[in-house]
Amino acid sequence: MRVGLVGAGFMGGVHLNAYAAIPEVEVVGVADARTEAAVAGAELVGARPYASFEELVAAEDVEVVDVCLPTAFHRDLALRAADEGKHVILEKPIARTIEDAQEILEVFSGDRPRLFVGHVVRFFPEYLGIKEKIDAGDLGTVGVVRTSRRSPFLLGWNDWYADWRVSGGVLLDLVIHDFDFLRWALGEVERVYARGMLGREYNRLDYVLVTLRFESGAIAHVEGHWGYPGPFNYSIEVAGTSALLTVDSTEPSSLELISEASAHSEVPDLASGKSPYVEELRHFVHCIATGEESLVRPHDASEALRISLAATESVLTGKPVTLGGRT
Amino acid sequence: MSVRVGLVSFAHVHSPAYAAVLRDLDAADFVGITDEDTGRGAEAAELFGVRFFDSAGSLFDEVDAVVVCSENKNHARDVIPALQGGVHVLCEKPISTTIEDARAMIEASETSGSQLRTAFPVRYLPSIVRARELVRGGALGRILALNGTNHGQIPGGWFLDPELAGGGAVMDHTVHLADVLRWMLDVDVKSVYAEIDSFFGEGGTDDAAILTLELEGGFVADGAFATIDPSWSRGDGYPTWGDVTLRIAGTSGVLDVDPFAQPLRTFDHETGTPSWSYVGEDMNALMLADFLRGVTEGKPSGASGLDGLRTLEVVLAAYRSGEENEPQVVERTEPRS
Numbered sequence: 220m221r222v223g224l225v226g227a228g229f230m231g232g233v234h235l236n237a238y239a240a241i242p243e244v245e246v247v248g249v250a251d252a253r254t255e256a257a258v259a260g261a262e263l264v265g266a267r268p269y270a271s272f273e274e275l276v277a278a279e280d281v282e283v284v285d286v287c288l289p290t291a292f293h294r295d296l297a298l299r300a301a302d303e304g305k306h307v308i309l310e311k312p313i314a315r316t317i318e319d320a321q322e323i324l325e326v327f328s329g330d331r332p333r334l335f336v337g338h339v340v341r342f343f344p345e346y347l348g349i350k351e352k353i354d355a356g357d358l359g360t361v362g363v364v365r366t367s368r369r370s371p372f373l374l375g376w377n378d379w380y381a382d383w384r385v386s387g388g389v390l391l392d393l394v395i396h397d398f399d400f401l402r403w404a405l406g407e408v409e410r411v412y413a414r415g416m417l418g419r420e421y422n423r424l425d426y427v428l429v430t431l432r433f434e435s436g437a438i439a440h441v442e443g444h445w446g447y448p449g450p451f452n453y454s455i456e457v458a459g460t461s462a463l464l465t466v467d468s469t470e471p472s473s474l475e476l477i478s479e480a481s482a483h484s485e486v487p488d489l490a491s492g493k494s495p496y497v498e499e500l501r502h503f504v505h506c507i508a509t510g511e512e513s514l515v516r517p518h519d520a521s522e523a524l525r526i527s528l529a530a531t532e533s534v535l536t537g538k539p540v541t542l543g544g545r546t
Numbered sequence: 547m548s549v550r551v552g553l554v555s556f557a558h559v560h561s562p563a564y565a566a567v568l569r570d571l572d573a574a575d576f577v578g579i580t581d582e583d584t585g586r587g588a589e590a591a592e593l594f595g596v597r598f599f600d601s602a603g604s605l606f607d608e609v610d611a612v613v614v615c616s617e618n619k620n621h622a623r624d625v626i627p628a629l630q631g632g633v634h635v636l637c638e639k640p641i642s643t644t645i646e647d648a649r650a651m652i653e654a655s656e657t658s659g660s661q662l663r664t665a666f667p668v669r670y671l672p673s674i675v676r677a678r679e680l681v682r683g684g685a686l687g688r689i690l691a692l693n694g695t696n697h698g699q700i701p702g703g704w705f706l707d708p709e710l711a712g713g714g715a716v717m718d719h720t721v722h723l724a725d726v727l728r729w730m731l732d733v734d735v736k737s738v739y740a741e742i743d744s745f746f747g748e749g750g751t752d753d754a755a756i757l758t759l760e761l762e763g764g765f766v767a768d769g770a771f772a773t774i775d776p777s778w779s780r781g782d783g784y785p786t787w788g789d790v791t792l793r794i795a796g797t798s799g800v801l802d803v804d805p806f807a808q809p810l811r812t813f814d815h816e817t818g819t820p821s822w823s824y825v826g827e828d829m830n831a832l833m834l835a836d837f838l839r840g841v842t843e844g845k846p847s848g849a850s851g852l853d854g855l856r857t858l859e860v861v862l863a864a865y866r867s868g869e870e871n872e873p874q875v876v877e878r879t880e881p882r883s
Contacts, residue, residue, distance in 0.1 A: 362745030362754045363777045412739050414771040426795045428773045430756045438741045440756045458779035
């Protein structure tokens with residue numbers, strides 16, 4: 220399957236490295252407005268560099284466009300790719316606003332082309348394990364869930380992560396992973412209350428504590444930290460009536476590299492033999508090839524965004540936000 | 547010089563630990579125990595080798611100070627006569643189940659001149675003390691937010707009786723961290739939002755909650771906030787009683803505080819159940835020694851009755867928020883006198 224990737228920044232690099240491990244995928248073109256980024260990205264996978272999406276699709280016969288652009292540009296690129304009849308793999312979050320997300324869903328509402336959003340946490344073996352245990356009833360009724368996700372601040376193109384209008388901050392870019400996973404595992408969210416840094420002048424620092432109440436009754440507490448001064452880490456604890464389950468990325472894993480570089484790692488380096496990014500992208504191209512339904516439906520991505528935006532509203536208003544009007 | 551000290555009621559699960567400390571502390575002359583449950587009290591007195599007093603009044607006549615460990619609702623009943631009888635009191639947390647009771651206790655202390663202190667032992671844990679120094683010394687820059695837990699297992703008996711306990715996990719556990727926040731940062735709690743429910747135990751007593759506190763004043767940035775998870779979400783399979791943890795996020799650093807992360811991990815071949823036993827400092831011994839020092843020197847030490855009242859106000863606001871699903875302003879009441 221021929222893939223063209225647009226946006227050879229941080230996540231673009233992660234995806235390219237993952238594609239290199241998927242034999243059934245050939246990345247034929249990498250587009251980035253920054254020539255050196257396009258060239259470097261293309262070199263990773265033996266593709267040709269391009270200056271733009273238009274140049275890429277004009278020159279290469281790609282079936283899939285993988286979009287790793289800053290969030291605010293997701294809508295435009297997704298719509299242009301759909302116009303060209305290309306399947307789209309879109310890095311999360313699906314879009315910067317719910318209106319953009321709805322427009323994207325609309326465009327991809329038919330059988331083809333298809334849309335896949337990179338909610339990669341669903342492909343982490345430990346999160347999959349949690350989901351399976353919850354579904355199997357091993358934990359009993361889930362009462363309180365605690366999650367944490369703490370990341371160094373990423374320096375993206377034009378420092379876009381630091382621009383809330385483009386990135387949406389830690390709520391849209393980081394803990395949306397946890398919102399999506401929790402909604403997948405526990406069902407729909409009824410109410411959100413959140414406190415954070417929004418509206419306060421902190422440069423390259425965002426910290427949120429979010430309380431979610433699910434329709435099931437479960438309560439979740441989500442911590443998100445952008446600008447964490449240590450290495451990236453995450454944890455989750457699920458307290459059920461039958462069992463308590465915990466995962467903590469800071470606990471020793473099967474393979475531990477201790478080095479100067481490891482102190483600054485920005486993505487988890489798992490030793491399970493299965494990279495969640497490889498698993499995710501392999502799953503997406505498999506769904507395209509077979510027509511199977513994806514583990515991450517477009518609707519899931521827009522619902523995760525809806526939770527992030529509700530949390531954002533709560534931070535700004537100081538009030539809990541009830542999620543109504545689900546589509 | 548040791549302080550003649552007694553213990554009022556073995557209702558609370560902390561009573562045996564306090565009694566063991568009082569028996570062993572040089573600063574304490576552990577005189578005896580009184581308990582309205584005479585069987586329970588007499589048994590405890592025999593266990594710790596002290597006299598059993600069949601009335602609180604008779605104990606008060608022979609001691610300088612008491613530790614009150616009755617059910618939350620009965621604190622005022624036991625504390626006020628002690629204070630009025632010239633006996634200094636360390637009262638188990640929460641100070642009471644109502645604002646009125648707490649105010650009456652504080653008033654009794656002020657009019658009698660007897661000291662009223664609230665049992666907040668977490669203040670004495672070395673990592674908490676050190677965290678306070680680091681935070682106040684600017685090690686984290688400006689403090690933006692705090693993320694705290696005080697988890698436990700479902701207790702038994704009267705802890706599950708809302709009448710005697712005044713509530714469930716939110717009443718039982720919130721006050722420890724609320725006090726730590728106030729003490730560490732000199733903050734007041736402006737408002738509270740809470741999601742509260744019951745999952746883990748029988749009978750509907752609240753045992754699951756997340757509280758969000760807006761902070762003001764003190765050593766925090768404008769707009770600082772904190773969350774507290776007081777849930778009784780640990781079951782019998784958990785290797786220890788629970789936890790107290792606090793993550794503090796500042797503009798230039800993060801402090802992860804986990805005072806009880808000093809365990810021996812035992813993997814028992816018979817039971818098949820791992821267990822963690824704590825090998826750090828005994829916070830109860832540190833707290834009781836400080837209380838007795840305050841009594842000896844006539845200079846009250848540790849958490850006051852007012853500190854107890856302030857944390858109770860946070861709890862009551864949390865319960866209101868849990869009902870209303872809206873943030874609730876914490877109304878700070880003044881003691882009557």
